[in-house]
Amino acid sequence: MRVSRLMLVTLRDDPAEAEIPSHKLLLRAGYIRRLAPGIYAYLPLMWRVLRKVSQVVREEMERTGALETLLPQLQPAELWQRSGRWAGYTDGEGIMFHLEDRQGRQLGLGPTHEEVITALAGDLLRSYRQLPVNLYQIQTKFRDEIRPRFGLMRGREFIMKDAYSFHADEDSLRETYAAMDGAYRRIFARCGLRAVAVEADSGAIGGSASQEFMVTAEAGEDLILTSPDGQYAANQERAVSLAPAATPLAGGALADGQGEPLSTPRQTSIEALSAAHGFLPCQVVKVLLLVARFEQGLEQPVLVSLRGDQQLNEVKLANALAARFGQTHGALLALAPLSEEGLIREGLQCLPFGFLGPQLDDRVLAGARQWQPTFLRFRDHTAASLETFVCGANSPDEHLVGATWAGLGQNPETLDLRSAQPGDRCHHDPAQTLEARRGIEVGHIFQLGRKYSTAMEARFATEAGGEEPFWMGCYGIGVSRLAQAAVEQHHDGNGICWPLAIAPYEVIVVPANVADDQQRNLAERLYDELGNAGVDVLLDDRPERAGVKFKDSELIGIPWRVVVGRGAADGRVELVERQGGGSEELAAGSLLEQLVPRIQAQRCGLSEG
RNA sequence: CGGGGCGUAGCGCAGCUUGGUAGCGCGGAUGCUUUGGGAGCAUUAGGUCGCAGGUUCGAAUCCUGUCGCCCCGACCA
The missing domain is CATH 3.90.960.10 (YbaK/aminoacyl-tRNA synthetase-associated domain)
Structure with missing residues (x-):
């Protein structure tokens, strides 16, 4: 892609609407535009990032045997009344957008899909022989948040991967839950994110065991408590600890x-x-x-x-x-x-x-x-x-x-009604004291049990010939939130430093001066060669001064920059890595053999591969 | 919803206290110069000052109402 054709609009000043670094940077670098509170347009660069994140998610879900599907976002109230959640999700501080159609029927705009999927499962899954099944989708969710904020972090419309598993017994549920735990760790590692798994409250979704995946960052909305030995990590909402001992009251009972x-x-x-x-x-x-x-x-x-x-x-x-x-x-x-x-x-x-x-x-x-x-x-x-x-x-x-x-x-x-605090002693080892960190919740996995299948009468025939409600699990990843969390974790004073696996482009070729034929021709040639080698490459062909193009390439966070400048006459180019800013000069002819293997390695993120 | 703040050009802001008919920086367009770190000069386009009333000879500025947005709390991927 040529930058001149990219519809790239970068801003020099921080927009007043943004507060945290990732939100400012996504706006400044031309990734997103706000349409209304909590509602954002994903501009072409952002959409490429989201597609890359989605692809990683897809690959890891498929690897566990999950099936991709796409469920309706417009959902009949009747379905939610059957699960007993319609009132809770629409009255009071309910978060479901809801509406009435011309027939006067009540509909909700899907904030989550337990009802739809459970109804389908009840319809399609008749026998224990068909189980277990794990269905997932990647789509836009709608939630009428009380206070949308921080750009994509808490939007009213956002992209989520949600998966729902169905089982004949609790052991099978635990197996899939563990498989999802593993898949999630791989997903975040591949996306280049440092994430922590913490015990969590199940909230409005309900169910028993649940675990959140937190990207650690100062701007995180959640407080998480961890033990230094790594044995215990929990959201503060859920965390348990030993309170300091009380000093007996002098004088005793009176x-x-x-x-x-x-x-x-x-x-x-x-x-x-x-x-x-x-x-x-x-x-x-x-x-x-x-x-x-x-x-x-x-x-x-x-x-x-x-x-x-x-x-x-x-x-x-x-x-x-x-x-x-x-x-x-x-x-x-x-x-x-x-x-x-x-x-x-x-x-x-x-x-x-x-x-x-x-x-x-x-x-x-x-x-x-x-x-x-x-x-x-x-x-x-x-x-x-x-x-x-x-x-x-x-x-x-x-x-x-x-x-x-x-x-x-x-x-x-x-x-236990008290709030655990940093500094409290841990249950598993009183010598350890809890430490506080802030985190951005990017994933949440739940063992739902039989709450929804019972409420919605979704049953299957057991081996013994009886009928039982399914055991269920559900597993979410905030795809758009994850992308912004990556920026929150990977940026510097000059802009975004995308982990290569989710960067919109992997390399940007920058001719310092497009008026110079040698520079322009060499840049064009390297652009073609990189593209042919399967690299996602940008060519900054704009008639801008070099400084402007360098600044933009850093702001938008492309992991590698190839500068074709003064050395072009001698066939020499400069290779600069965005993260860390290290640079080296090398012969244009050896660029591919130098760069392509590094890119291939970085596509695996923090994981071994 | 409670508490705080802000609405002036595409973006960031000044002007408001003390009313006199709208300005700065960035960005856009054109031309010349410049050309490896957000260039210089010149020319130029672009604003019913959120909206509605009111006070006044005269309102971005004062008064009343209203709408919108942002920040802090309750919600969550």
């Missing part, structure tokens, strides 16, 4: 564990309380009130007790709530702090926020309009294991000292 009142005027925060009376935050039990709203109308107040120095992990709490009520009340639609406005709306008295204790009486909810009249009570292990503690007295400006769980007459269900 008033038979009911605690002695302590005047604590305006000391509404743990910090103020501790500072005023010489307590440590780990000696205090703090109480958080929330309200959980479920699909079928249930609004359940929740009282969570945590040790004062710990943070609530809302994902863990949401999972506990979904596990308890999902069957009977549908999806958890919202989980929000119980607020003063909420109390007023319910016609209830205001509560002494800042002075709440776990013994808060259910009577404060009596007469509520929508809410259930009793709290669902949980406590974190760290709070449960305190022998004696300080807590709110449930009246303004008063706390209790020397309280015990028995003394307060409380014994709420004990769960």
Whole structure:
């Protein structure tokens, strides 16, 4: 391809709309253009990158025996009602774009394809003899993100590879899950990305085991916690750890564990309380009130007790709530702090926020309009294991000292509800402490189990002659996100440094001065030879000054540059590697034998081949 | 939705406080010079100042409303 014909429009200034390096660079280098928030045009260079990434994905999926397919993006609501996800995905903060056709039928624009594929599988897969099957597709997905941002990182329209596997039993599912784990590691390595596999929360997709693949980068939206020995890595949403030990409260239990009142005027925060009376935050039990709203109308107040120095992990709490009520009340639609406005709306008295204790009486909810009249009570292990503690007295400006769980007459269900923090000790080896890194989630694999196949009555005939729902797995890769993550991980002050395996072109031939016949002719000849050797090659034939062409070639990130300049008369050219900027002069005649083997090696990315 | 910010030429911005009829850099076009690190000179095209009201002799500038976009939080490949 000739650069003069490439519709290349590069920008000298950073566009105001972009914040992170990869987003700025993709805009500046002419890879993408924004059409609306979260909606981008992939310009010709970007499309080549996306096709290369897709090709790597395809090859590795095919290698595991997966079948490529292409499923409808326009999906009937009825299908989603059968799985029970229509309401959760369209109401409230649902992310599915949905619409009504002229017949008044409800349709959704596919954010994911579990429903469609499960319906198909139920139709086509009749016998255990046909299993296992793994189907995948690469296509545009639609999600009405609350806040699209960072270019392709979180778009409302994006390219995703999604795969769905069907199995006769759980062992077969685990086998495919492991095969996908391996395929994913190869895909990211081949694309030249340093990625970390971490334990993850299953989120709205549901299911049991799940693992995310994170490209480590400063701009990552996720916080991941890893142990230095590499044995443990998890998304913070999911991470577990050992909390620091608590210091026993001096004085022990007071008033038979009911605690002695302590005047604590305006000391509404743990910090103020501790500072005023010489307590440590780990000696205090703090109480958080929330309200959980479920699909079928249930609004359940929740009282969570945590040790004062710990943070609530809302994902863990949401999972506990979904596990308890999902069957009977549908999806958890919202989980929000119980607020003063909420109390007023319910016609209830205001509560002494800042002075709440776990013994808060259910009577404060009596007469509520929508809410259930009793709290669902949980406590974190760290709070449960305190022998004696300080807590709110449930009246303004008063706390209790020397309280015990028995003394307060409380014994709420004990769960892991705390957020693991960097510096915490690890479960597998308390000598290891968690380290924090930021990551961009580029892949996620799930063992779904039988959630969808049961809901949608997708069954197969077993060897014994019975009928059972399929065991299912699903496996996603954000293809467009991966491409941008590659830029985030591979750039410098001059622009993008594409890993060669996914670069739009592998080599750019730059005649320093196209007005010079010798330079132009030699450049043309090398361009032809490289093309004939199967190399993706660009020729910068624009009548620009050399400096402009060098800058552009670096900005757009072509891995190799062949400069045909002053040396052209003697048949000499300069070979420059984008990554690192190393350059060498060599005879034009030996360019192919020097360069082609290196390109072939780099096409394998970080992997051995 | 809550909190912050911004809408002026294709892109990046100034002008607004203190109203006087729109400017700078980059980019585009033409010509000459230059030619290995985003060239110089000259000429030139391009803007209902987001939109709608209002105040005023006069509004990019002041007032009211409205729309859009960006950033921080909840969502996720």
